[in-house]
Amino acid sequence: MSTDLSLIRNFSIIAHIDHGKSTLADRLIQVCGGLTEREMSEQVLDNMDIERERGITIKAQTVRLNYTAKDGKTYELNLMDTPGHVDFAYEVSRSLAACEGALLVVDAAQGVEAQTLANVYQSIEHDHEIVPVINKIDLPAAEPEMVRKEIEDIIGIDASEAVLTSAKSGIGIEDVLEAVVAKIPPPKGDRDAPLKAMLVDSWYDPYLGVVILVRVMDGWIKKGLEVKFMQGGTTHLVDRVGCFSPKRTDLPEIGPGEIGFITAQIKEVEQARVGDTITTMKNGAPTPLKGYKEVQPVVFCGLFPVDAADFEKLRESIGKLRLNDASFSYEMETSAALGFGFRCGFLGLLHLEIIQERLSREYDLDLITTAPSVVYRIQLGHTKTEDAQTIELHNPADYPDPSRIEMIEEPWIKAVIYTPDEYLGAILKLCQDRRGIQTDLTYVGGRAQVTYELPLNEVVFDFYDRLKSISRGYASFDYEQIGLREGDLVKMNILVNNEPVDALSLIVHRSVAEERGRGMCERLKDLIPRHLFKIPIQAAIGGKIIARETIAALRKDVTAKCYGGDISRKKKLLEKQKKGKARMREYGNVSIPQEAFIAALRMGEE
Amino acid sequence: MMARALYIHWPFCLKKCPYCDFNSHVRDGVDVARWQAALVADMRAEAALASGEKLSSIFFGGGTPSLMPPALVEALLREAEALWGFAEGIEITLEGNPSSVEARNYADLASAGVNRASLGLQALDDAKLRFLGRLHSAEEGLRALETAQNVFERVSFDLIYALPGHTPEEWRAELSRALGLGTSHLSLYQLTIEPGTKFATMVRQGDFAPLDDDAAADLYSLTQELTSAAGLPAYEISNHARHGEESRHNLTYWRYQDYVGIGPGAHGRRSGMATQRHRKPENWLSAVEERGSGCQHELAIPVPEQASEALLMGLRLAEGLDIAALARRFALPEEQLVDFAELEQLASYGLVTREASHITVTPAGMPLLDAILPRVVADGLVAA
Ligand SMILES: Nc1nc2c(ncn2[C@@H]2O[C@H](COP(=O)(O)OP(=O)(O)OP(=O)(O)O)[C@@H](O)[C@H]2O)c(=O)[nH]1
Ligand code: SF4
Ligand SMILES: [Mg+2]
Numbered sequence: 010m011s012t013d014l015s016l017i018r019n020f021s022i023i024a025h026i027d028h029g030k031s032t033l034a035d036r037l038i039q040v041c042g043g044l045t046e047r048e049m050s051e052q053v054l055d056n057m058d059i060e061r062e063r064g065i066t067i068k069a070q071t072v073r074l075n076y077t078a079k080d081g082k083t084y085e086l087n088l089m090d091t092p093g094h095v096d097f098a099y100e101v102s103r104s105l106a107a108c109e110g111a112l113l114v115v116d117a118a119q120g121v122e123a124q125t126l127a128n129v130y131q132s133i134e135h136d137h138e139i140v141p142v143i144n145k146i147d148l149p150a151a152e153p154e155m156v157r158k159e160i161e162d163i164i165g166i167d168a169s170e171a172v173l174t175s176a177k178s179g180i181g182i183e184d185v186l187e188a189v190v191a192k193i194p195p196p197k198g199d200r201d202a203p204l205k206a207m208l209v210d211s212w213y214d215p216y217l218g219v220v221i222l223v224r225v226m227d228g229w230i231k232k233g234l235e236v237k238f239m240q241g242g243t244t245h246l247v248d249r250v251g252c253f254s255p256k257r258t259d260l261p262e263i264g265p266g267e268i269g270f271i272t273a274q275i276k277e278v279e280q281a282r283v284g285d286t287i288t289t290m291k292n293g294a295p296t297p298l299k300g301y302k303e304v305q306p307v308v309f310c311g312l313f314p315v316d317a318a319d320f321e322k323l324r325e326s327i328g329k330l331r332l333n334d335a336s337f338s339y340e341m342e343t344s345a346a347l348g349f350g351f352r353c354g355f356l357g358l359l360h361l362e363i364i365q366e367r368l369s370r371e372y373d374l375d376l377i378t379t380a381p382s383v384v385y386r387i388q389l390g391h392t393k394t395e396d397a398q399t400i401e402l403h404n405p406a407d408y409p410d411p412s413r414i415e416m417i418e419e420p421w422i423k424a425v426i427y428t429p430d431e432y433l434g435a436i437l438k439l440c441q442d443r444r445g446i447q448t449d450l451t452y453v454g455g456r457a458q459v460t461y462e463l464p465l466n467e468v469v470f471d472f473y474d475r476l477k478s479i480s481r482g483y484a485s486f487d488y489e490q491i492g493l494r495e496g497d498l499v500k501m502n503i504l505v506n507n508e509p510v511d512a513l514s515l516i517v518h519r520s521v522a523e524e525r526g527r528g529m530c531e532r533l534k535d536l537i538p539r540h541l542f543k544i545p546i547q548a549a550i551g552g553k554i555i556a557r558e559t560i561a562a563l564r565k566d567v568t569a570k571c572y573g574g575d576i577s578r579k580k581k582l583l584e585k586q587k588k589g590k591a592r593m594r595e596y597g598n599v600s601i602p603q604e605a606f607i608a609a610l611r612m613g614e615e
Numbered sequence: 616m617m618a619r620a621l622y623i624h625w626p627f628c629l630k631k632c633p634y635c636d637f638n639s640h641v642r643d644g645v646d647v648a649r650w651q652a653a654l655v656a657d658m659r660a661e662a663a664l665a666s667g668e669k670l671s672s673i674f675f676g677g678g679t680p681s682l683m684p685p686a687l688v689e690a691l692l693r694e695a696e697a698l699w700g701f702a703e704g705i706e707i708t709l710e711g712n713p714s715s716v717e718a719r720n721y722a723d724l725a726s727a728g729v730n731r732a733s734l735g736l737q738a739l740d741d742a743k744l745r746f747l748g749r750l751h752s753a754e755e756g757l758r759a760l761e762t763a764q765n766v767f768e769r770v771s772f773d774l775i776y777a778l779p780g781h782t783p784e785e786w787r788a789e790l791s792r793a794l795g796l797g798t799s800h801l802s803l804y805q806l807t808i809e810p811g812t813k814f815a816t817m818v819r820q821g822d823f824a825p826l827d828d829d830a831a832a833d834l835y836s837l838t839q840e841l842t843s844a845a846g847l848p849a850y851e852i853s854n855h856a857r858h859g860e861e862s863r864h865n866l867t868y869w870r871y872q873d874y875v876g877i878g879p880g881a882h883g884r885r886s887g888m889a890t891q892r893h894r895k896p897e898n899w900l901s902a903v904e905e906r907g908s909g910c911q912h913e914l915a916i917p918v919p920e921q922a923s924e925a926l927l928m929g930l931r932l933a934e935g936l937d938i939a940a941l942a943r944r945f946a947l948p949e950e951q952l953v954d955f956a957e958l959e960q961l962a963s964y965g966l967v968t969r970e971a972s973h974i975t976v977t978p979a980g981m982p983l984l985d986a987i988l989p990r991v992v993a994d995g996l997v998a999a
Contacts, residue, residue, distance in 0.1 A: 541986055542964050562964075564832035566986040569805045569853050574622060574868045574882045576924050577889065580997075583927060586989035587997045598960070 011229060011264025012085045015195045019087045019224070019268060020140075021069075021104045023132060024114035025122035025485060026093030029144040031055055031066050032176040033114060033185070034090040040182050041074035041086070043254050054090045054255065059366055066092040067363055068333070069100040069210065071222060071268055073252040078190045086189065087252075087268040093124050095473075095487055096357035099304045099336045101128055103283060106301065107209045107224035107268055110138040110193030112185065113160075117143050117151035117173075120456075121159045123427050123485035129164055138193050141171035142185060147178050155454075163453055198265025203294040204228030204287065208238070209268070211281035212333040217249070219275040219332060223287060224268045226298065231262040235290040236273065239297040243280050244290055245273035283335040304336045306354025307420070307490070308361055308381045308469045309403045311342055311512065312368070313350030315375035315594070315603065320349045326372035327351060330364065337364055344406060344511055347377060347594070352403055355381075358469055377594060378606050379512035380405065383466045386493055388416040405514045408500040411551065418493035419516075420465040423448070426476065428484035430457045435479040443467035444518060463488075464496065466516065471610070501526055501555075503533070503609075504547040508597030512606055522548075526556035529609050536605035539563035544599055619671045619702070620867040621695055623654065624878030625680040626896045629712075633748040633813035634775070634806060638880035638894050639678045651687050653903040655694050657877040657892070660908035662698035665875060665885045669702040670695060672864035674710075675729070681711025685723035692728040706731055706769075706863045713759030713772075714751040721759075722766045731769040731862075733802070734760060739789050743778060748813075760796060769860065771800035776838070777831040778806050779823045786834050787841065794845040799860040803838055804853050805831055835982045850933050852981050869932050871925035877909065887921060889914045918945050922952055923996035927988055935968075935975025950993070957990040967991070 022030040031052040038044055038053065054070040055061055074086045089104040091097075105111065111132040115125055132139055141160050143153045153173050160168040172188050174181035210222040223230065230236070234247045251259040252269040263269040275281050284301035288294040314323045327339050337360065342352040355361040361381060368374050384403055390413055391397040397415075402408065424445075428436055430452065440447065440461045449460035463472075468488070476484050501522055503513040513533075517525050526548025533546050541563055548556040568579060594601055628639045673695060675688065692707065708731040709724060711717055721732070736756045738744050744753060751759070763770045774793055776786050793801065808814050808825050817823060826834075842848060847855040851869060854862065867874050876883035876890065879899040883890040892909040893899035899909040916924070922945045929936035942949045949955075949972070958974065961967045966980030966987060980987055 541961065541966060541983060541990075563828075563983060563986055565828040565835065565982045567852060567982050567984045569807055574874055574876055574884070576868075576882070576884075576928060577891075579927050580920070580924060582985065583923065583988055583992065584997050586985070587994065590989055 011200075011262055011267055014198060014266045016082060017085045017087070017195050017266045018110070018189050018193050019089075019108040019196055019266070020110045020112060020189060020193050021089040021091055021101070021108050021132070022112045022114060023091055023101060023105075023128040024093055024144075025116070025119070025124040025128075026065065028093065028114045028116040028119065028122075028125070029176045030093065030114050031090055033112070033142065033144060033174065033182075034070075034072070034088060036174075036176050036179055036182045037086075037088060037186065038072060038074060038255060039179075040186065041076050043072065043074050044256075057367070058370065059363060065094060066090060067094075067097055067100075068092070068212075069104045070255075071104075071209075071253060072255045073258075073268070074254065076186050076190070079187060080190075084190055085267070086186075089268075091128075093128075094359055095124060095127070096355075096360040097336075098124075098127065098131075099356060102131055103209055103301060105132055105135050105137065107207060108135075108137065109196055110140065110189070112140050112142050112189070114142045114144050115156055115160060117145045117153045117156050118148045119483075120152075120156050121163050121427070123425060123487035126164065126425075126427075127487040129166075139166055140185075140188050140192050141166065141168045142174055142181075143168075143171050144174050144176050146173050146180065147175035159454070196266030198225065199227045200229060200265050202227035203292055204230065204236070204289045205294045205298055206230060206263075206287040207298050208281065208283055208285040208287055210283060211335075213329045217272050219281050220270050220272055221275070221281055221287075222268070222270050223263065225263050225265055227265055227294070228289070229262050229264045230269075230271055230287075236287050237290050237293055238280065238282070238285045238287055239293075240285040240300065241280050241282055245275055245280075247271050247273045281332065304356065305490075306336070306338050306356060307383060307465060308355045308357060309352060309384065310355075310361060310381040311344065311347065311350050311352050311377075311379035311404065312339075312365065313344065313347040313377045313379070313512075315377055317348045319374055322372070323351070323368070323374055323376075326368055326374060327353070329372075330367060334364070336360070342404070344379075347379070347512060350377075354403075358471070358473070375603070377512065377603050380515045380606065380610055381469055382516060383420050383469060385420075385498065385516060386418040387414055389413045390415045402516075405500055405516050406511045408514075408516065411500075416495055417498045419496045419498060421491050421494050422463055422465050422468060422488040423491045424461045424463050424468070424486060424488040426459050426461070426484055426486050428457055428459070428480050429455055432480035432484055433457045433459065436476065436484060439472075439475055439479060443472060444521070462491065464494075464518070465490070467518075499550050501529075502549045503529055504545075504549060505533070505537070505601065506544050506597035506599045507547075509549075510596045510601070513609060515610070522550060523555045526550075530556045530558040532609045533605065534558040534560055536608055537599065537601055540599060542598075619668050619872070620864055620874040621658075621670055621673045621699070622864075622874060622876040622878075622881055622883070623658075623673065623675050623680075623691060624677065624876070624881040624892070625675060625683050626678040626879045627682060628677065628679045629682070629714075630748070630750055631813075633817070634809070636809035636812050637678070640896055642896070647684055647687055649900065649904075651690055653900050653909070654691055654878060656903050656907055657899075657909045658691070658694055658698060658875075660903075660910070661875045661877060661883070661885075661890075665873070666699055669700040670705060671702040672706040672708070672867065674708045674864040676710050679712050679717075680709050681717040681720060681724070681732075683709075683724075685720060685727045688724055688729065689727035708733055708862065708864055710735070711763075712749075712751065713756040713763075715755050715759065718759040718762045721762050725766040730767060731771070732763045732767045733800075733862075734763060734770065734772040736760065736772040736793075737775045739774075739792055746778065747775060757796075760798075764797065769800065770798060771802060771856075771862070772796075772798060773802040773804065775804050775806050777826045777834050779826055781826055781830075781834060783833055783837055787837060790838065790841050794841065794847065799847070799857040800862065801842065801847055801855045802853055803842070803855060805835065832982055839978055848933070849978070849981070851931050852984065866932075869928045871921075871928050879909070887916055887918070889916050919947065919951075919996045920998070921945060922947060923992050926952065926992050926996070930974075930976050930984060930988065930991070931981075933975070933978075935973055937973045939972035951995055952993055953991050954993050961987060961990060 069091045077083045091101040157168045172184045205226040206223040237244045249272040286297035338354040339351045445461040445463040451458045497519045502509045530546045543562045544560040546558045709729045842855045879896045880894040881892045891912045893911045903909045
């Protein structure tokens with residue numbers, strides 16, 4: 010028998026990046042005895058290497074805890090820790106759909122920031138009960154009272170009962186748990202109705218195969234049950250049911266209102282679509298639940314194996330990763346210079362970096378990443394042999410014959426930026442440089458909220474990094490897409506040693522082409538090691554060179570001393586060099602290191 | 616092919632120099648009798664495996680072999696002669712430091728049989744010597760050189776250049792002075808910061824920055840210009856000699872002929888085998904005393920790898936090497952030894968020349984040898 014509905018609480022922890030969600034989750038787990046002191050580590054739910062290294066959450070995680078409240082009853086808490094970075098907003102939205110409430114964590118020193126707002130508005134849309142938590146009150150710069158007022162003024166929710174915590178030093182944790190029990194409503198659900206469970210998340214586990222996180226709305230799931238995925242149309246036999254506490258724990262069943270995982274011998278990655286509704290084979294529910302809004306990737310780039318022989322391995326690895334992360338897309342691509350690979354779509358540049366890093370790390374692949382691009386819509390005029398048509402351009406390499414182009418449109422976004430006013434000047438300049446159009450500027454206390462319309466292709470590469478660096482980390486940023494607009498866009502080629510390098514070509518606005526070209530050439534000059542000959546690097550639009558740099562020839566590279574007949578050291582060096590050579594791609598006889606392809610695009614100080 | 620060259624390593628120094636990554640150690644006292652017995656035993660162990668041809672060169676390297684008691688040197692030479700025999704005109708070199716203490720030994724070392732000295736002068740002014748952590752002064756070094764030139768038949772010395780901030784003017788003056796000291800052989804090494812040395816730590820901590828490669832390249836060409844004009848052109852990347860005065864012993868390495876190496880950390884090549892002695896003096900000593908040999912590794916080198924070694928050593932020499940001869944020696948086709956397409960390209964940059972089957976790295980190519988080798992040496996020869 011599963012837990013009585015009145016004793017269940019399902020909630021997400023949401024916040025702006027770094028405000029302490031994962032650390033708060035640690036404390037909640039500890040107080041509820043989910044892990045012993047010895048098993049505990051910092052941000053224990055951030056279990057991917059890459060999350061631990063970067064200190065950020067990428068993937069939402071769900072934990073079931075038992076908490077005995079002051080009223081003497083023991084509650085089942087299903088806690089979902091979510092990421093704060095804008096690129097992973099999709100993870101947040103899925104978690105929210107599986108809960109009845111949210112803990113809104115706000116840093117007592119930083120106050121309300123862009124993702125605080127973006128996430129809280131999503132939560133409100135789900136009719137959630139929101140419990141404000143003001144965290145990091147241990148910091149000398151903490152101003153909990155001001156932050157309380159900010160929450161009320163900017164977000165417009167009552168913060169008079171906001172819980173004050175220091176997740177780091179364990180202050181206020183019981184208060185958070187009591188507030189969860191008292192304020193967040195228990196789930197509704199009917200045990201006897203036909204099964205309706207939402208497929209919240211799915212991932213590939215090397216031991217269990219495909220694991221599926223579900224939120225049961227009505228009915229129940231047990232081992233041995235035959236289930237149907239209503240959207241996917243496939244049927245499966247459930248062979249394991251359980252939850253994470255946060256250790257994996259098998260359960261007899263998952264009942265209404267509960268969150269847990271199942272495995273069902275699912276082989277095909279595509280079968281476990283996030284947002285699908287799971288019901289029973291026999292006497293299933295007639296209508297599915299409302300699914301998730303499909304996410305649209307906004308940044309595209311090509312991923313190619315350094316070693317062409319790794320293509321199959323790359324295909325398999327991308328398939329597995331995709332199961333872990335429904336928000337990126339991929340399709341096969343071939344390039345003259347790079348051979349077989351994939352064109353992949355991502356939610357943002359950090360997302361791209363993370364996927365690339367996970368592929369190389371978890372699947373041991375050496376990859377070449379081509380310049381990221383957004384999706385352009387191009388209207389082509391007719392020719393003698395072809396009709397007029399409209400195409401979508403994902404890859405600068407496919408840029409059509411310019412004489413056929415009648416119009417190019419590019420995606421625009423509305424960006425909302427929050428910043429302490431002292432950085433406003435620099436931020437306005439940044440937006441202006443990126444072809445932004447200011448639509449609103451509001452002051453709230455010592456802060457400014459500025460709204461800009463910006464072309465997405467000016468934002469995808471390094472806008473976020475630049476924003477952070479010019480505001481010393483204080484400005485925050487959120488955006489939404491607002492459709493396509495016509496632009497005077499051209500394709501810029503980069504020529505290395507007089508040969509165009511496909512993977513470096515990009516689409517730019519004519520007004521900034523020369524400046525971008527110059528920047529690219531300058532950066533490539535530093536990124537490509539000196540060779541035995543001098544290397545011209547040029548940026549060109551059509552046949553016209555718009556920028557040029559030269560990498561001087563190498564002048565010294567030698568082991569001066571070869572001592573006492575010790576040949577082995579020199580031989581090791583030669584072996585290392587040969588290996589390094591095998592890992593670089595040659596263009597026009599020039600070896601370009603992999604990291605250069607993305608690094609060349611970072612615009613840096615301007 | 617049988618060994619005609621013998622290397623003997625003496626691992627002790629009075630002080631460790633901050634740039635040095637050789638197998639050198641500072642010890643309070645050395646039990647000379649024990650070391651003599653052990654070096655003799657190590658020599659016998661190798662002679663048992665590789666003898667038959669007379670030695671044409673012996674090299675005492677270190678460490679600081681000029682600290683060896685002359686009687687020990689003499690005993691080792693006598694043993695070597697008994698084991699292999701000496702070829703007519705054998706070259707017997709001993710490395711030394713030019714302090715006044717050691718200079719007192721030179722005459723006795725010469726009587727013991729040493730006929731060539733290689734002195735670690737390293738610099739001709741006190742500020743540079745101090746930076747390099749050397750124990751001798753400039754004055755002392757010059758006097759030691761004079762003593763050596765009086766007692767040994769041939770004397771070479773080393774200088775280190777391309778120090779931090781080293782200007783072409785300074786180096787021109789110093790090298791010109793050195794060339795005026797009546798030597799017929801010079802080793803001129805650019806300072807390199809080797810991992811694990813004190814200098815490596817200092818560079819990491821920002822105490823000084825090494826000279827940048829372009830400036831070092833300028834000093835390298837200046838060096839070629841001055842030494843050639845003085846009649847001591849480079850015959851190897853860092854070694855210069857009047858014609859006929861090259862170090863025969865070192866040519867053995869570079870021409871990839873066999874050599875016996877004994878003493879701590881010594882390397883040897885014995886018909887396709889690489890031999891390496893225990894590096895740490897104490898470990899080597901106990902190995903010899905227990906098993907009669909200080910050898911730690913003895914490894915068969917696959918033929919293609921031998922060919923790669925021959926290439927990477929041979930191309931250091933101004934004389935270059937003959938691919939056809941190499942192909943015969945290792946019974947491999949020429950195109951499996953070198954990448955001819957790369958060679959052609961490198962030739963077009965003026966970095967190598969090729970005449971029939973003979974290839975030579977040009978003076979312009981020499982300072983780039985490490986970048987040239989991975990292109991020239993055929994892929995199949997290198998384990999990658
Ligand atoms: N001083 C102080 N630091 C805290 C507190 N809570 C969290 N931190 C620190 O804030 C940083 C971010 O904490 P996380 O828990 O990773 O933040 P997060 O909100 O999960 O971040 P993302 O998942 O990347 O959005 C870490 O260095 C924590 O140690 C607190 O109460 N006091
Ligand atoms: S004297 Fe020579 S071997 Fe000894 S530490 Fe100095 S450089 Fe190294
Ligand atoms: Mg986190």
